[in-house]
Every structure is written in C-alpha cells, then in structure tokens.
Amino acid sequence: MTDDVRAEDGGSPVAQAVLPLPLEFEALYLAAQDDFHQYALLYLGTNDAAEAAVHRAFLEILRHWDALLEEQNLLEQTWAIVRRVVISQSLIGFRRKLARLRGESGLWKAMSALPPRQFDAIVMRYVLDCDTHRISWYMGVTASTVDYHCRKAKERLQGVKAATDFLVIYSHLLSHVSRTLVP
Numbered sequence: 001m002t003d004d005v006r007a008e009d010g011g012s013p014v015a016q017a018v019l020p021l022p023l024e025f026e027a028l029y030l031a032a033q034d035d036f037h038q039y040a041l042l043y044l045g046t047n048d049a050a051e052a053a054v055h056r057a058f059l060e061i062l063r064h065w066d067a068l069l070e071e072q073n074l075l076e077q078t079w080a081i082v083r084r085v086v087i088s089q090s091l092i093g094f095r096r097k098l099a100r101l102r103g104e105s106g107l108w109k110a111m112s113a114l115p116p117r118q119f120d121a122i123v124m125r126y127v128l129d130c131d132t133h134r135i136s137w138y139m140g141v142t143a144s145t146v147d148y149h150c151r152k153a154k155e156r157l158q159g160v161k162a163a164t165d166f167l168v169i170y171s172h173l174l175s176h177v178s179r180t181l182v183p
Contacts, residue, residue, distance in 0.1 A: 057085040118153035
C-alpha cells in the first residue's frame with residue numbers, strides 16, 4: 001500500500017502512502033463496525049445506505065477523536081454519533097423521496113426546498129411525531145431553536161397552501177411513510 005501504485009493506463013498515482021490513523025481508532029473500527037452496520041441496515045433498509053451511513057459516522061468519529069478520548073464512556077459517545085448519522089441519512093433519503101412525489105398543491109416541492117434544519121425539524125416533529133427534546137438532541141440545538149425552525153418552516157409552507165390544509169397534508173404525508181425513520 002505504500003508503493004507508488006499507478007492506474008493501468010500509466011496515469012497518476014492512486015495512492016502513495018497509508019494514511020496514519022490512531023491505533024485506538026483502528027481498534028474501535030474493527031470492534032464496532034459490524035454492529036454499527038447492522039444498526040444502520042435495520043433502520044435504513046439497504047446495504048448501500050447503511051455503508052454510507054457507517055462511513056460518515058466513522059469520519060465524524062475520527063474528526064472528534066481527541067475529544068472523544070477524554071469522555072468517560074467512549075463507546076456510548078460513538079454510538080450517539082452513529083445514531084445521529086443514521087437519523088441524518090434517513091432524513092436525506094426521505095427528502096429525496098419527497099422531491100419525487102407529485103402533489104397538486106406544490107407542498108412536496110416546497111418541503112424538499114426547505115433549508116436542511118427547517119426540513120429536519122418539521123419532518124421530525126410533524127411526520128415522525130418526535131418531541132422537542134429528541135429533536136433538539138439530534139440537531140444539537142436548544143428546544144427554542146427547534147421551535148424557531150418549525151415555525152419558520154410552517155411559515156414557508158403556509159405560503160404554498162392554506163394553514164387549514166396543513167393537517168390534511170400531514171395525514172397524507174404519514175400515509176407515504178412506510179416505517180419510522182427515527183431509531
């Protein structure tokens with residue numbers, strides 16, 4: 001892996017050296033990767049989505065590795081990162097599905113066009129029926145910030161459809177969600 005590996009056509013090097021990773025991080029990867037993958041697969045449903053989520057989670061863990069080593073329970077903190085990434089991956093998938101739906105009111109398109117934090121807050125509150133505390137934990141913000149994002153998202157959506165129709169659309173949305181996206 002440390003050799004100068006070239007593509008078959010004689011082009012530029014593919015890899016010149018192994019990236020140095022902390023030994024403890026490599027040990028965590030070897031010990032927890034299968035469990036993280038099975039967890040992600042359970043909630044995301046496809047191997048590709050699970051692999052992408054676990055990859056993102058390990059990149060996030062590596063990014064915060066020094067701070068995580070100072071925590072009392074490293075494994076608990078890494079599982080929290082995995083749960084957040086899986087929720088995020090679920091919401092990304094939901095946003096893509098929502099963008100493909102066709103609605104007479106244009107609400108589907110308007111929802112998929114919301115800023116990411118507003119989209120996450122409104123889907124978690126009104127579609128997944130999560131309480132404010134859980135949403136604030138996932139988003140890493142205060143409860144009042146969650147309320148703000150939901151209020152702003154509803155304002156944007158009310159411009160698309162009358163406020164009284166929001167509950168009708170909400171129930172229609174629930175019929176399109178085949179399973180709970182939040183672990």
